[in-house]
Amino acid sequence: MRTKDSVKSLTIQLSGGLGNQLFEYVAGLLLAHQRGWDLNVDVSQLSNHAISHGNSLEDLCLTGNFVNVKKQPVYKYFLHRLAVFLQRKFPGACVSIPFVNRYYSSQEIGFDEGVQNWPRANFIRGYFQSWRYLNEVRARGISFEPRLALESDWFRNNITNLREMNPVVLHIRRGDYLLQGDDWGVLELGYYKNALSEIGFDNDDPVWIFSDDPIAARQVLSPLALKKAHYVSPPDDSPAVESMLLMASARKIVIANSTFSWWSASLGDMNNKVVVAPERWFRNKPDPRDLIPDSWLRVGSF
Numbered sequence: 001m002r003t004k005d006s007v008k009s010l011t012i013q014l015s016g017g018l019g020n021q022l023f024e025y026v027a028g029l030l031l032a033h034q035r036g037w038d039l040n041v042d043v044s045q046l047s048n049h050a051i052s053h054g055n056s057l058e059d060l061c062l063t064g065n066f067v068n069v070k071k072q073p074v075y076k077y078f079l080h081r082l083a084v085f086l087q088r089k090f091p092g093a094c095v096s097i098p099f100v101n102r103y104y105s106s107q108e109i110g111f112d113e114g115v116q117n118w119p120r121a122n123f124i125r126g127y128f129q130s131w132r133y134l135n136e137v138r139a140r141g142i143s144f145e146p147r148l149a150l151e152s153d154w155f156r157n158n159i160t161n162l163r164e165m166n167p168v169v170l171h172i173r174r175g176d177y178l179l180q181g182d183d184w185g186v187l188e189l190g191y192y193k194n195a196l197s198e199i200g201f202d203n204d205d206p207v208w209i210f211s212d213d214p215i216a217a218r219q220v221l222s223p224l225a226l227k228k229a230h231y232v233s234p235p236d237d238s239p240a241v242e243s244m245l246l247m248a249s250a251r252k253i254v255i256a257n258s259t260f261s262w263w264s265a266s267l268g269d270m271n272n273k274v275v276v277a278p279e280r281w282f283r284n285k286p287d288p289r290d291l292i293p294d295s296w297l298r299v300g301s302f
Helices: 018-035 074-089 113-119 131-139 154-165 175-179 189-198 215-223 240-248 259-265
Strands: 008-015 039-040 063-068 104-107 123-125 168-172 209-210 230-231 252-254 274-278 297-299
Touching: 008 018, 008 063, 018 039, 018 131, 018 240, 018 259, 039 215, 074 104, 074 123, 123 209, 168 189, 168 215, 168 259, 189 209, 189 215, 189 274, 209 215, 209 240, 215 230, 215 297, 240 259, 259 274
Parallel strands: 008 039, 008 123, 039 063, 104 123, 168 209, 168 252, 209 230, 252 274, 274 297
Antiparallel strands: none
């Protein structure tokens, strides 16, 4: 029987928007389970709203103890930042150094088996953008059913309408992607036209379009002359996770090269769910390792 003092914990650091945070959380959830440790979820980096877009997993009911490492005494936080820096810059040299080898910063965007080589690491940083972590969590029966801590009337009304209408859902990502030059790439009309064709879309079918830039989304899709297009417009006080879970209720979803819609495609009832994803995730960067499940349809993107 474990005593309170003998319980070890693993801390996973969250960063970026909701999609990134979910990948990080699930990787931490799996690693903590594998080691028999408790899970802490560090939200210290989410105070940078330019990176997190003002969103946090704290809007969801999830297991784990949410903490902020910046709130520890100054000298401890200094040592923490020093260890993070050393391990990130000199990983090979730090694996045997006490204290520093309790930190692990992944060098990968996608699947990273290297974290298993750091069994003492109890503070984990990285992107971990791969289906493998989610699949393993589900295979092991680890509890992971994201749900809203508080549902708005807008969400309740729209999820009822979506389930009744059974529309095809499209996600069009613009926003910060337009600031990345040609590295990330934004998906244009050709991708969405071919994706709709891939799933046998008929122009009498309803379509719900989600986007961080509805005006740009209308411009992208206007040549398709969609007869039953509905551009979803959440109220200003609706957290982004409501749109993510609303999209997740769709039976057919065409995602963007966005971790936000990746998670919409991966949550909810997966039985007979049809997902279309871009063949290439980035225009001019290597794609994350093992990001797209084999069961998803792939359509040319760039």
